[in-house]
Amino acid sequence: MLLQVSYWKSFVTILSRVSRTSVSAEGGSVLKRALFAPANCALLISILSAPALAETLSVAPGGIVRWPGVEVDRCGQAGRTFAAVSGDCWYAIDLLTPEGEMRLSRWRRGQKEIATVRVSAYPYEVQHITLDDDSQVNLSSADLARVKEENRRIGALWALDTPRRFDLPLSSPLESLPSGGRFGSRRFFNNQPRSPHNGADYSAAAGESVLAVADGRVALAGDFFFSGGSVFLDHGDGLISMYFHLQELAVEQGRDVKRGEVIGSVGQTGRATGPHLHMGLRWRGARIDPSLLLASTEQIPTIPD
Numbered sequence: 001m002l003l004q005v006s007y008w009k010s011f012v013t014i015l016s017r018v019s020r021t022s023v024s025a026e027g028g029s030v031l032k033r034a035l036f037a038p039a040n041c042a043l044l045i046s047i048l049s050a051p052a053l054a055e056t057l058s059v060a061p062g063g064i065v066r067w068p069g070v071e072v073d074r075c076g077q078a079g080r081t082f083a084a085v086s087g088d089c090w091y092a093i094d095l096l097t098p099e100g101e102m103r104l105s106r107w108r109r110g111q112k113e114i115a116t117v118r119v120s121a122y123p124y125e126v127q128h129i130t131l132d133d134d135s136q137v138n139l140s141s142a143d144l145a146r147v148k149e150e151n152r153r154i155g156a157l158w159a160l161d162t163p164r165r166f167d168l169p170l171s172s173p174l175e176s177l178p179s180g181g182r183f184g185s186r187r188f189f190n191n192q193p194r195s196p197h198n199g200a201d202y203s204a205a206a207g208e209s210v211l212a213v214a215d216g217r218v219a220l221a222g223d224f225f226f227s228g229g230s231v232f233l234d235h236g237d238g239l240i241s242m243y244f245h246l247q248e249l250a251v252e253q254g255r256d257v258k259r260g261e262v263i264g265s266v267g268q269t270g271r272a273t274g275p276h277l278h279m280g281l282r283w284r285g286a287r288i289d290p291s292l293l294l295a296s297t298e299q300i301p302t303i304p305d
């Protein structure tokens with residue numbers, strides 16, 4: 001009887017994970033009906049043992065997938081491997097990943113295991129922004145050269161691979177964090193299409209303190225054409241946090257910072273229509289929605305172990 005109870009418990013755990021993250025509303029209700037009808041026990045077991053369940057997990061571009069386990073030491077994605085954290089693998093799905101299937105891997109006791117997840121269609125809205133200063137939309141050749149050089153320096157950060165110095169969830173970049181947004185929105189500036197918004201905007205008063213979301217090192221800091229006063233922090237394991245449009249910077253490149261430390265103040269420098277904090281996250285190069293790592297990680301789509 002005890003054995004049966006523990007089996008039921010693990011079935012319920014698996015079902016709740018699957019129905020929360022991957023099974024359509026209709027599929028979820030079919031499974032739940034099966035769970036509570038003892039006569040369907042054999043059917044339920046056959047459904048649960050079908051490997052297809054793990055393959056239906058769906059994630060939005062710009063999202064995260066978690067694959068928890070025991071005795072898992074390494075994880076792999078797109079040719080790059082990285083350490084598991086207490087047996088868990090965390091995979092970052094870049095904002096511009098096309099819709100379709102993606103293979104993720106891990107190594108348990110030396111054995112490679114593979115899971116397939118489904119990256120959903122691009123779900124974010126379209127946003128039109130009007131700027132009075134047209135030179136921030138149609139760049140002069142001098143500004144284009146400046147942006148190109150800045151992008152080269154910024155792009156070098158995505159390959160950083162230093163020891164992990166953060167825990168999840170991250171701490172808030174503002175004393176009080178409003179609901180932030182417009183991550184992923186497809187943007188038109190003065191009716192011209194530009195790159196999608198690869199961070200989250202948090203409204204805040206000019207001068208308000210901006211805080212480091214985790215321990216790290218200032219990988220880059222300065223004044224940039226689009227992002228204005230900017231700080232880039234390296235938290236290890238390929239995680240880079242970015243804070244843009246700052247009025248003042250309180251840290252210099254190369255310095256170590258602590259979680260919650262003031263690194264600058266809110267402003268509207270660079271291409272911004274008003275004071276706010278733009279925060280971005282790259283994890284192993286992938287553009288991800290910062291709100292996913294600032295809130296409880298319970299919401300993150302999870303592959304059953």
Ligand SMILES: [Zn+2]
Pocket residue numbers: 197199200201278279
């Ligand atoms: Zn922004």
